[in-house]
Amino acid sequence: MKRLIFLVPVVLFAALIAVFAHGLTQDPSRIPSVMIDRPLPTFELAGLDGKPGFASSDVAGEPHLLNLFASWCAACPQEHPMLFQIAASGVPVFGIDWKDDPAAAAKWLAQLGNPYRRIAADPTARTGIDLGVTGVPETFVVDKHGRIRYKQTGPITAADWSGTLQPMLAKLRSEA
Numbered sequence: 001m002k003r004l005i006f007l008v009p010v011v012l013f014a015a016l017i018a019v020f021a022h023g024l025t026q027d028p029s030r031i032p033s034v035m036i037d038r039p040l041p042t043f044e045l046a047g048l049d050g051k052p053g054f055a056s057s058d059v060a061g062e063p064h065l066l067n068l069f070a071s072w073c074a075a076c077p078q079e080h081p082m083l084f085q086i087a088a089s090g091v092p093v094f095g096i097d098w099k100d101d102p103a104a105a106a107k108w109l110a111q112l113g114n115p116y117r118r119i120a121a122d123p124t125a126r127t128g129i130d131l132g133v134t135g136v137p138e139t140f141v142v143d144k145h146g147r148i149r150y151k152q153t154g155p156i157t158a159a160d161w162s163g164t165l166q167p168m169l170a171k172l173r174s175e176a
Contacts, residue, residue, distance in 0.1 A: 041130035045120030053120035063172035064092035071108035079155030083115035
């Protein structure tokens with residue numbers, strides 16, 4: 001019986017290692033969102049540099065992307081060329097500058113260009129919190145009824161666009 005007592009910590013330690021090893025195999029960019037198939041939270045945000053922002057009601061009526069970014073975001077410049085490509089394909093891309101100084105964001109967009117149909121500032125992160133944002137960049141696919149259909153965590157790559165986002169948006173556009 002005493003020999004079995006010594007095995008208990010060894011078995012518990014092995015089980016703990018197995019749990020941690022399983023966690024390491026998970027893709028951290030696949031964070032599930034409780035917002036999937038729910039309406040876009042209601043918001044009304046100011047724009048950058050005195051330009052008009054937008055409200056959640058302004059983006060209803062057609063499938064679109066809602067992209068949260070920031071001038072301080074290290075991965076956002078990597079994603080930026082892809083956003084231009086997406087916008088050039090005819091998909092409306094709306095931007096929310098998240099937890100950022102609006103003047104810094106305006107300067108950042110002046111340097112890199114502006115792929116967004118409209119931009120709003122969320123300096124207090126209230127809208128981001130309502131969306132369940134964990135960091136930037138994050139992008140939401142929103143259908144014509146204003147329901148969130150997908151959440152992309154991290155920068156959109158060409159593979160993300162062609163393999164997931166583009167087909168999803170095409171399907172949403174074809175739905176009556």
